[in-house]
Amino acid sequence: MVDIHSHLLPDYDDGPPTIDHTRKMLEVAEQGGTRIIVATPHILDITDYDREDEILHKFNLVRELIKKDGRNLKIFLAGEIFLFPDTKLDRVFSTFNNKKKYALVEFGMRQIPDFVPQKLFDFVMKGLRPILAHPERYIPIIKFPQYAYKFVQMDVALQMNAGSILGAFGDSVKRTARQLLEHRCIHIIASDGHNINSRSINLEEVRKYIVNTYGEKQAKILLEENPLRAIRGEPLIKEEPIPFEEETDDRSIWNRFKKKTGLGKFI
Numbered sequence: 242m243v244d245i246h247s248h249l250l251p252d253y254d255d256g257p258p259t260i261d262h263t264r265k266m267l268e269v270a271e272q273g274g275t276r277i278i279v280a281t282p283h284i285l286d287i288t289d290y291d292r293e294d295e296i297l298h299k300f301n302l303v304r305e306l307i308k309k310d311g312r313n314l315k316i317f318l319a320g321e322i323f324l325f326p327d328t329k330l331d332r333v334f335s336t337f338n339n340k341k342k343y344a345l346v347e348f349g350m351r352q353i354p355d356f357v358p359q360k361l362f363d364f365v366m367k368g369l370r371p372i373l374a375h376p377e378r379y380i381p382i383i384k385f386p387q388y389a390y391k392f393v394q395m396d397v398a399l400q401m402n403a404g405s406i407l408g409a410f411g412d413s414v415k416r417t418a419r420q421l422l423e424h425r426c427i428h429i430i431a432s433d434g435h436n437i438n439s440r441s442i443n444l445e446e447v448r449k450y451i452v453n454t455y456g457e458k459q460a461k462i463l464l465e466e467n468p469l470r471a472i473r474g475e476p477l478i479k480e481e482p483i484p485f486e487e488e489t490d491d492r493s494i495w496n497r498f499k500k501k502t503g504l505g506k507f508i
């Protein structure tokens with residue numbers, strides 16, 4: 242399997258506190274059947290952009306550790322980029338494998354800020370392909386899953402967390418994860434692993450769940466083929482998403498965005 246979302250760098254963010262913890266995470270990932278993994282440290286604000294050298298140094302440490310331990314694992318670098326109105330995707334950690342194509346992005350869980358649809362649309366127009374991390378965990382998407390469908394319509398790819406569909410984040414997140422899968426709005430599943438316990442890096446259990454519920458072919462697309470394509474900068478395999486019932490709230494962010502930009506027919 243190919244895991245494109247993980248927090249592996251030692252003593253960098255809320256991932257492993259030491260390199261020994263990183264080593265344990267790599268062992269668990271390998272045992273669970275992961276063969277390619279992407280370290281995606283949190284890039285939360287401008288101060289993290291100034292930590293580029295530290296990120297590269299720690300990434301190289303982890304790559305050396307994999308080699309030293311003889312693990313059957315390949316590692317690449319990206320970042321989990323917290324969006325701001327002025328976010329640029331021009332750093333070595335901004336896009337997967339620095340291909341200037343796919344970028345893993347997130348924003349606050351409680352609301353979709355007004356600038357977000359425009360920002361994502363601007364990236365897409367420049368040929369970049371944002372991948373929104375864990376849409377099933379955002380409160381507005383839990384309330385109105387059709388928002389996820391609208392992101393998909395804008396050519397934003399959606400990455401679900403393994404733990405979400407297995408219940409690690411509670412019933413409402415699990416229900417939303419299932420809805421998004423059933424409406425073909427999820428393109429990639431990844432661990433978002435932070436450690437080996439509560440936020441595990443092991444993809445074995447989610448693979449079994451997807452195989453049992455949606456079949457072997459779907460598991461291969463979500464856990465191998467699409468994540469690999471994101472690393473390589475190639476187009477993802479996408480099925481036509483199934484729309485949800487239209488939301489009618491005229492004050493919603495999507496209606497404001499439509500009015501402001503005239504992009505109604507796209508979203």
Ligand SMILES: [Fe+2]
Nearest residue numbers: 246248321433
């Ligand atoms: Fe993450």
